[in-house]
Amino acid sequence: xxxxxxxxxxxxxxxxxxxxxxxxxxxxxxxxxxxxxxxxxxxxxxxxxxxxxxxxxxxxxxxxxxxxxxxxxxxxxxxxxxxxxxxxxxxxxxxxxxxxxxxxxxxxxxxxxxxxxxxxxxxxxxxxxxxxxxxxxxxxxxxxxxxxxxxxxxxxxxxxxxxxxxxxxxxxxxxxxxxxxxxxxxxxxxxxxxxxxxxxxxxxxxxxxxxxxxxxxxxxxxxxxxxxxx
Amino acid sequence: xxxxxxxxxxxxxxxxxxxxxxxxxxxxxxxxxxxxxxxxxxxxxxxxxxxxxxxxxxxxxxxxxxxxxxxxxxxxxxxxxxxxxxxxxxxxxxxxxxxxxxxxxxxxxxxxxxxxxxxxxxxxxxxxxxxxxxxxxxxxxxxxxxxxxxxxxxxxxxxxxxxxxxxxxxxxxxxxxxxxxxxxxxxxxxxxxxxxxxxxxxxxxxxxxxxxxxxxxxxxxxxxxxxxxxxxxxxxxxxxxxxxxxxxxxxxxxxxxxxxxxxxxxxxxxxxxxxxxxxxxxxxxxxxxxxxxxxxxxxxxxxxxxxxxxxxxxxxxxxxxxxxxxxxxxxxxxxxxxxxxxxxxxxxxxxxxxxxxxxxxxxxxxxxxxxxxxxxxxxxxxxxxxxxxxxxxx
Ligand SMILES: Nc1ncnc2c1ncn2[C@@H]1O[C@H](COP(=O)(O)OP(=O)(O)OP(=O)(O)O)[C@@H](O)[C@H]1O
Ligand SMILES: [Mg+2]
Numbered sequence: 001x002x003x004x005x006x007x008x009x010x011x012x013x014x015x016x017x018x019x020x021x022x023x024x025x026x027x028x029x030x031x032x033x034x035x036x037x038x039x040x041x042x043x044x045x046x047x048x049x050x051x052x053x054x055x056x057x058x059x060x061x062x063x064x065x066x067x068x069x070x071x072x073x074x075x076x077x078x079x080x081x082x083x084x085x086x087x088x089x090x091x092x093x094x095x096x097x098x099x100x101x102x103x104x105x106x107x108x109x110x111x112x113x114x115x116x117x118x119x120x121x122x123x124x125x126x127x128x129x130x131x132x133x134x135x136x137x138x139x140x141x142x143x144x145x146x147x148x149x150x151x152x153x154x155x156x157x158x159x160x161x162x163x164x165x166x167x168x169x170x171x172x173x174x175x176x177x178x179x180x181x182x183x184x185x186x187x188x189x190x191x192x193x194x195x196x197x198x199x200x201x202x203x204x205x206x207x208x209x210x211x212x213x214x215x216x217x218x219x220x221x222x223x224x225x226x227x228x229x230x
Numbered sequence: 231x232x233x234x235x236x237x238x239x240x241x242x243x244x245x246x247x248x249x250x251x252x253x254x255x256x257x258x259x260x261x262x263x264x265x266x267x268x269x270x271x272x273x274x275x276x277x278x279x280x281x282x283x284x285x286x287x288x289x290x291x292x293x294x295x296x297x298x299x300x301x302x303x304x305x306x307x308x309x310x311x312x313x314x315x316x317x318x319x320x321x322x323x324x325x326x327x328x329x330x331x332x333x334x335x336x337x338x339x340x341x342x343x344x345x346x347x348x349x350x351x352x353x354x355x356x357x358x359x360x361x362x363x364x365x366x367x368x369x370x371x372x373x374x375x376x377x378x379x380x381x382x383x384x385x386x387x388x389x390x391x392x393x394x395x396x397x398x399x400x401x402x403x404x405x406x407x408x409x410x411x412x413x414x415x416x417x418x419x420x421x422x423x424x425x426x427x428x429x430x431x432x433x434x435x436x437x438x439x440x441x442x443x444x445x446x447x448x449x450x451x452x453x454x455x456x457x458x459x460x461x462x463x464x465x466x467x468x469x470x471x472x473x474x475x476x477x478x479x480x481x482x483x484x485x486x487x488x489x490x491x492x493x494x495x496x497x498x499x500x501x502x503x504x505x506x507x508x509x510x511x512x513x514x515x516x517x518x519x520x521x522x523x524x525x526x527x528x529x530x531x532x533x534x535x536x537x538x539x540x541x542x543x544x545x546x547x548x549x550x551x552x553x554x555x556x557x558x559x560x561x562x563x564x565x566x567x568x569x570x571x572x573x574x575x576x577x578x579x580x581x582x583x584x585x586x587x588x589x590x591x592x593x594x595x596x597x598x599x600x601x602x603x604x605x606x607x608x609x610x611x612x613x614x615x616x617x618x619x620x621x622x623x624x
Contacts, residue, residue: 048619057530058619078534085532092622096527100248110531112240157531 004033004164004197005054010063012049023049025220026063033164036191036198038211040225045217047201048169054199055088055167056080068164085113089158089196091168095150097142103129103153104138110161128156132186148179155186159196166190168200172207184210234537241533241541246548255517259546260553262509263601267557267594269502271586272565273494274593279584288420288476290453291323292365295446295463295471302483303337308443310334312469319462321455322448325361333359334443336433337425340405342394353390355405356422357430365447369422374399374414379429382436385414389424397426408436420480446471515609522613526621539614543606550602557598558591 012024023046031037031054039047052058053065056072059080065073072083084090089110097106107125116124129135132152142150151171158166168187172180188210190196200211208214214225249256295316300306316322317332325331336357341350363369363376377383386397396403401412403426410428417423434440450456453475460473474482525538566586613621 052619055530057622058617078536081529081532081534084530090530092527094523096523096530096622098244098524098527100251101244105244109528113237113532 002033003030004035004068005029005031005199006064006066007054008064008066010053010065011061012046012053012058013061022220024053024060027220027222029215029222031197031199033197034191034195036188036210036212037200038208038214038225039199039201039217040203040205040208040214041217043203046220047217050217051167051169051199051201055090055165056084085110086161087163087165089155089161089163089166091151091154091158091166091171093170093173095142095147095154095174097150097153097157099142102139102141103134103145103156106142106153107156107160109157114161124160125156128160129153131159131190132156146179147175148182151175151179151183152186155183155190159190159194164195164197166196166198168198170201170203172202172204180204180207234534234540237533237537238541238544241528241537242544245541245545249545252517255513255520256549258509258513259517259549259602259605260556262513263550263553263598264557264560266502266505266601267554267598268560268564269498270597271558271590271594272561273498274590275561275565275584275586277494278587278590288478288480289367290456290475290477291450292476293448293450293456293459293473294476294479295448295473296444296479298470298472300472303335303445304339306444308334308446308471310441310443312471313443313446315466315469316446316448316463316471319448319459321450321459321462323451325364331361331364331449333361333365333447334430334445335359335362335447336430336437336439336444338433338437338439342390342403343396345393345395351394353394354425355384355433356425356427357433358427359430361449362427362430365449366418366422368418368420369416369427370418371414371416374412377413377428380432381429382408382410382432383413384410384426384428385416386412386426387423388415388417390426391415406437421483447476513605515605517609519609522621525613526618529618530622535614535618539610542610543603546602546606546610547599550598550605551595553602554595554598558586558594561594562586562591 007027007029010024010027010029011022014021014023027050039050041047049058053060054067056065056067056075057080059075060073063073064071067087070083072080075083090096097103098109101109104122104125107128108121111121111124114121126135126138129138132155134149134152134156137145137149137153142153145153151174155166155171166187171187172183175183184207187198187200191198191212198211200207202208208225216223216225294303295308295312296303296306297308313332313334317330322330322332338355339352340355342353343349344351358366360379371385372388374385377385384403391397397412397415399412399414403410403412416427430443448459450459456473456475463469463471463473521542525542528538529535565584567584
C-alpha cells in the first residue's frame, strides 16, 4: 500500500480581526490507500479544519497537501471544485440533502457534473442506492426518510461518481445507536469491499472502533490514540 | 470536464422543477412584482391616453387666436372688432360664398349629472359660427342633424353622451336659466368629443354674453401662411392677440395635464416599485437564506460558485418575468379600452381612451426583470462570496 494522502508541514491560521488563531501547526501525516482513519479530539481542536483541507474545501496557510500524487494546496477555487467533483465524496453530520429532490435525484447530483447521459446517470444513482440498501426508497424525499436513511442516501451520493476518498465529518453525530451502527457498517463495507479510503471525524469512541486506525488531534498536533478506549 | 453552461442548465432545471414545492415563497415574489408592473403600466396608459386625445389632433392650416397671455379659450377674450380685423386678413381662406372662412367662438361650462353616479361633472358648451363644421372637420354628425341658427338647439359629443345623463336626442338640457333641445350627436377624435355644440349667436344672447368671443378660428389659405398671419396680427397695434396653429394649441393644453399624469405615474410607480423591490429582496433573501446550506453543499460537491450564483439569478429572473406577465395582463384586463375622465382647462371633463400597448407592457417587463435581478443579486452574492467551508457551517 502507498500513501494516498500526504500532508507536509501543514499549518492553518485563521484571522479574527487582528487576532491570529493557529489551528493546525506544522502537521505531518500520511494516510495509506485503503485506510479507514478515525480522527478524534476535543471540540475546537481543528478536526473539521483538517478534514476540509484534505477534501480540498479549503486551502492551508502553509505546507503541502498531496492526494493521489497531485498537489492540491495551490489550486484556485474553480480548479478545486473540479478536483473535488472527481476525487472526493463528502458525508456531513446533518446529511445536507436537497429537501426538494427525491433520494435518487439527490444521489444523481454529482453526476450532473459529468458527461454521462441521463439514463446512465439514473442507473448509476439507483445502483448506489442499492449499495446502501435503499433501492425501494429512491422516490422518497429526505423529509420522508429517517435520519439514518438520510445519511445512507448522503453516502450513496458521496460514492456515486466513484471517488477513491470519502471524507466524513461526524457522520453519526446526529443519529441514534442503531442508525449509527448501520452507517458505520456501511462505511466499513465500502472501505473493505470497494477499497475506499475513508477519513472520518468522530467524537464517539465506539464509532472509532470501525476504523482501521485512530488519531487524536489536540493543540494543533496529532498523536496516536490509545486503542479504542477513552 | 463539464462546462459552466451545462452546470447552470442543470441547476436551473432543478430550481424550476422544484418551484411548485416552493409555492409560497415564489408566490410572494411573483405577486409583489406583478403589482408594481400593473400599477406602472396602468398609470402610464392613462398618461398616454391623455397625450393622444389632447396632443395629437388638430389641423396645421387652422389657426386659433386668443387674447395675449390667455392659456386657454375660457380665459381669453376676442372682441367683435378684433374678429372683423382678423377675418379681413389676406392669409385667411375664402368659403364658396366668397366670405372669409373664419369664426368667432364662445365656450362656457355647465354642470351635468354622471350616468353611473349621483355626482355632478362639468361639460363644455361651445358656440360655433356659420363655418363651424367646416373649420372643425374632425366633427362628424353620427345621428340626428345639426343645430339651426337662432334656435336653442344643440348637438352632443359622443364622450358626453356616454358619460352624462340627459343628453339623448330630444332631451331638453338646462344651461343656466335656459333650456336647449338635443337634436343630434357627433363624434370627434379630439377634445370636441367631450363638448356640446350650439349656434354662437344664440349662446351669446341666451347666456347674456354680449357680442364678444372667447376665440377666433380661421382656416388659412395654406399651412405656410401661419407665420405671415402671426406677423400681421403682432404688427397691428389694435390687436392684443396671439396666434397658434390648432395642433400647437392642443399640445399646449395637453402638456400640463399629461406631464402631470406621467410624473404621477412615475412617482406612484417608483414608490410601489421601492416597496416591491424591498419586498422582493426580502422574500428572495429568505429564499436564498433557506437554501444557503444547499448552495454550499452543491459547491462542496463540485459545482462552481459562479454557476450556483447564475442559476439562482436566472431562477429569480424567471419569477420576475412571470410576475411582469401577470401584472401586464392584469392592467390590460382592468384598463385596456376603458375610459377615464379628467379635468381640462380647469373646467370641464374630457374623456380619454386607454390603450395598454405592447410598448407599455414591455416597459413593465423591463422593470420587473430589473427588480428581480436586484432583489436576488444581494443575497445570492453574499452567499456565493463566502468560503464554502463557512457556508457549510450554516
Ligand atoms: N472560518 C473561521 N474563522 C475563524 N476561526 C475559525 C474558522 N473556522 C474555524 N475556526 C476556529 O478554529 C478552531 C477549530 O475549528 P474546527 O471546526 O476545525 O474544530 P473541530 O475540531 O471540528 O470542533 P468540533 O468538534 O466542535 O466540530 C475553532 O476554535 C474555531 O472556532
Ligand atoms: Mg467539527
